Amino acid sequence: MTAVPDDPDDPALIAAKRALRAELRRRRDARPAERRGADDRARADVLLTRLELAGPACIAGYLSAGSEPGTLAIVHRLAGRGFEVLLPASRDGAWAEPAWARYSGPDELQLGPRAISEPRGDRLPAEAVARAQVVLCPGLAGTARGERLGRGGGWYDRVLPLVTGTRVLLLNDDEVLEALPVGPLDARVDAIVTPTAFRECRA
Ligand SMILES: Nc1nc2c(c(=O)[nH]1)N(C=O)[C@@H](CNc1ccc(C(=O)N[C@@H](CCC(=O)O)C(=O)O)cc1)CN2
């Protein structure tokens, strides 16, 4: 098959994404635990200052795993403030077709596929994300134009077009890059939150 520039499965695009993911992942894994903890607290402060000003509502988040920017404290705190919190939920033992479930406390979580925690409760369809005023997205890197590099499942590329609220990518400061390999299906975000800033993105 001949690769064309707007082919989402262009082998050169896939190879470029894979190489960059591996490098970013190595950098994340090398961050000392104290540094991660301090960054998570700073990022939560930047984000919660913004969100709590707007008052209780619905937010779609994610449950961080491993060296990803941490979200557990953010999710717990927003739920405690009366926010309805939607979280990614696996279906049939896999992260294939997106679905959501409501957060109802740490005791109602279970370990899902790929060592990512998820709520035990009822599944809501992918379109339920339209209820959320804010959607927190995981990713390995982003740009000031709102481009995003995910972990390679296309889960958020399917979800982001259904979002009516603000799409916010959580990153470390050194993961906001000048450019990223992007294809036609890669969805953009509206803002990036790092430990030092809430940055609005401009396409
Ligand atoms: N915490 C968290 N929850 C999430 C995501 C995420 O990135 N982080 N997702 C985001 O979509 C969805 C799940 N999709 C996932 C897709 C791939 C991998 C994964 O482990 N990927 C391999 C690399 C695979 C490859 O290179 O082809 C890895 O990162 O080691 C994990 C989750 C929904 N929930």
Ligand SMILES: Nc1ncnc2c1ncn2[C@@H]1O[C@H](COP(=O)(O)OP(=O)(O)OP(=O)(O)O)[C@@H](O)[C@H]1O
């Ligand atoms: N909207 C979509 N509908 C169907 N397939 C899609 C869609 N978006 C992406 N894909 C497919 O999903 C696969 C992974 O895409 P990509 O590498 O861009 O994922 P990612 O953005 O890094 O991951 P994620 O969104 O899960 O964090 C590719 O084969 C891509 O063609």
